[in-house]
Amino acid sequence: MKCLHLLMIVLILAVPAVAQKARVLPPDRIVDLTYAFGVDTVYWPTAEQFKLETDFEGMTDKGYFYSAYRYSAAEHGGTHVDSPVHFAKGHYSVDQLPLERLMGPAIVIDVTAQCAANPDYLVSVADFENWEKRNGRIASGTIVLLRTGFGKFYPDRKKYLGTEERGAEAVAKLHFPGLDPATARWLTQNRAIKAIGLDTASIDYGQSTTFESHRILFDKNIPAFENVANLDQLPAKGFSVIALPMKIKGGSGGPLRIIALF
Numbered sequence: 001m002k003c004l005h006l007l008m009i010v011l012i013l014a015v016p017a018v019a020q021k022a023r024v025l026p027p028d029r030i031v032d033l034t035y036a037f038g039v040d041t042v043y044w045p046t047a048e049q050f051k052l053e054t055d056f057e058g059m060t061d062k063g064y065f066y067s068a069y070r071y072s073a074a075e076h077g078g079t080h081v082d083s084p085v086h087f088a089k090g091h092y093s094v095d096q097l098p099l100e101r102l103m104g105p106a107i108v109i110d111v112t113a114q115c116a117a118n119p120d121y122l123v124s125v126a127d128f129e130n131w132e133k134r135n136g137r138i139a140s141g142t143i144v145l146l147r148t149g150f151g152k153f154y155p156d157r158k159k160y161l162g163t164e165e166r167g168a169e170a171v172a173k174l175h176f177p178g179l180d181p182a183t184a185r186w187l188t189q190n191r192a193i194k195a196i197g198l199d200t201a202s203i204d205y206g207q208s209t210t211f212e213s214h215r216i217l218f219d220k221n222i223p224a225f226e227n228v229a230n231l232d233q234l235p236a237k238g239f240s241v242i243a244l245p246m247k248i249k250g251g252s253g254g255p256l257r258i259i260a261l262f
């Protein structure tokens, strides 16, 4: 009985608090930053492509329509998250990523012009400093999105990756921009970002062989969103991102549904 009274009191007290805190959804505008997964989804040259196989599709003998499919793919392809354990032993696997890291206020750093002139462009500290000169210091808890402009080539592998070849020999022929390891280091030492994403296949540029930016970021538990879509539809700041990956137990990354909210 005592317990019941206590419960009633807790409930009565809790109701107005919940009502006050409730956030109104949907927001004014939503931009989907996710590519659909299908036969043309871009994967690393050495990775297994996305596969969708039909278990059943059509009219059943009971007279109703039914469809069900089977899918399989590598973790790291299409719009996906790299979880820290991808390059940092013992760090978060994709199911362990704290949800707070995957949502929050976001910004876009536009390096389209630099990357148009050089497909091997490395996003520099100066690019971040220039953004800050115009928009103010990057606040703690920000999700940073890098717009290289390569999104407009997706899913044309030749233009987007630099090669449409597959297999181990193709890796050396990859050409697309990425984050300079020096910038990754600057970020982890001077700013407290939640996550980083970009519109190329990897946070390290195509010509990287040591994946240093991955290692620097993941060592600090900062996940990376790769093959992010529609960055051309976002302003430099003033919006939020929610990025929820498939919760693969022990996974090093996985398919991501990422959206921008205004």
Ligand SMILES: [Zn+2]
Residues within 6 Å of the ligand: 076, 077, 080, 081, 082, 226, 253
């Ligand atoms: Zn990845």
